[in-house]
Structures are given as structure tokens and as C-alpha cells.
Amino acid sequence: MKQAGRLAGRIAIITGAAQGIGAQYAHALAAEGASVAVADVQDTNPVAQAIVAAGGQALALRADVTDAESVRAMVAATIGHFGRVDILINNAALFGTVSLKPFEALESAEWDRMMAVNVRGAFECCKAVSAEMRKNQYGKIVNIASGTVFKGPPMMLHYVASKGAIVAMTRSLARELGSDGIRVNTLAPGLVMSENVLANPAWKGAITENNVASRAIKREATPEDMCGTMLYLCSTDSDFVTGQVLVVDGGSVMH
Secondary structure (H helix, E strand, C coil), rough: CCCCCCCCCCCECCCCCCHHHHHHHHHHHHCCEEEEEEEECCCCCCCCCCCCCCCCCEEECCCCCCCHHHHHHHHHHHHHCCCCEEEEEECCCCCCCCCCCHHHHCCCHHHHHHHHHHHHHHHHHHHHHHHHHHCCEEEEEEEEEECCHHHHHCCHHHHHHHHHHHHHHHHHHHHHHHHCCCEEEEEEEEEEEHHHHHHHHHHCHHHEEEEEEHHCCCCCCCHHHHHHHHHHHCCCCCCCCCCEEEECCCCCCCC
């Protein structure tokens, strides 16, 4: 008889889940028994169909995290289909396709777009689920930041600043939502060899080699490497953990 997973009966929303790390999060949550709403501006049907084919429960949704109405519709559709929301993974972000450049070369529109997706997108999603989680007096919000916040690498100022904002937002939200049983934490990956990163020439050669060399565990990171920590933050194992940042990068950052 198959044993129930750690997240059996839980309902999760994962943004940016059409591919890469987000898709891996969705599969991992479903494998632990959660019903998952798979959301992205891109087509999430293939991910949802694969989860269902493997025996899980999934709902494919199109959502633009920079559009408050789209985010509210995503949450409403999830509640309408599954009954509630217990878990939010704020994974949608710009990174894999970003080109490296001096900060003086960043256009204002490029800065604003990064902040709209990476920071305001997470804010919109937290705001949209808060009423439901407060009503249920329970929730797990996992915001995805980056190890770059603690390393301060050059040539990607808009990205690093956006992820620093996620860490700060997590801490403030944890204080504001804690009395309602809602835990808010940050998962901060290092450089992960996702589909978009592998396809981006900026991450070829020495830059990736130097990143790996900085780690205590000297190998490239895969999307699967992020899932254990993500599941911990979503499960009852972390019920007394909130406002924290867990860096998952093989020991490049020791925070």
C-alpha cells in the first residue's frame, strides 16, 4: 500500500511552473501528496498533465504575476477547484534569460520590468492568498530569492536588488502574518542549471566553473537539488520556522 506523503491533503499554488525549477517544484509537491495549481504566463498544461498521469492532482492555470486581477483569478480558480489554498511558492521571476551588463548600461525600463516581475509579482501573490490563509489560520508561503543577495555579484544589479527585496519582504510578512498561523520563509538557490540557464550564453564557461569552484560541494546544481528544502518549508516539519532564509547552493554562501 502506498504511504501518504508529507503534504497529503494540502493545496499548493506554484508560480512560474511551466518549466525549469518551478515545474520540478510542482512535481515534487504532487509526489508528496499535495494537489497543485500550476501557474505561469506560459502553457502549464504539459506539466499538469504529467502530474495527473503520474497519479497526482493538478490544475493548469495561466497567470501573470504583474497583473493583480490575473493573480486574484488564479487564487479564485484554485479555491474553486480544490477548496482552499495552503501553500504558495512564489517562484515566478526573471533570471535565466537575463544578460549580464554594467549597471550603467541598464535601461530604466529593464530595471522596472525586473522589479515588477520579481518583487511586485511576489507581493501580488502573497496579497491574493492572505485572506484565504488567514481564514483557515494556516499557510506556508515560500518566497524564492537567490544566494546572490549574500554575495553581491556584479553585472546583474537589478536582479540582485530584486532578490534582496524578497528577503526583506519575507521578514516583514512573517511578522505580520504569524499570529494567523501563516509561515513565510525564503529559499535562496545558487546558480541552478535550469533549462533557461543552460540556454543562456552568459552562463557558459568560466562564470559557471568559478561558481562551482566556490562551493564546498563542487558540482553543478540541478532543479531537483532545490526540492528537499522547498518541501521542508511547505511541510509541518517547519511549523516553528518563519522569517528565515535557507540558502541551497552547495556551500558557496555560508549564511
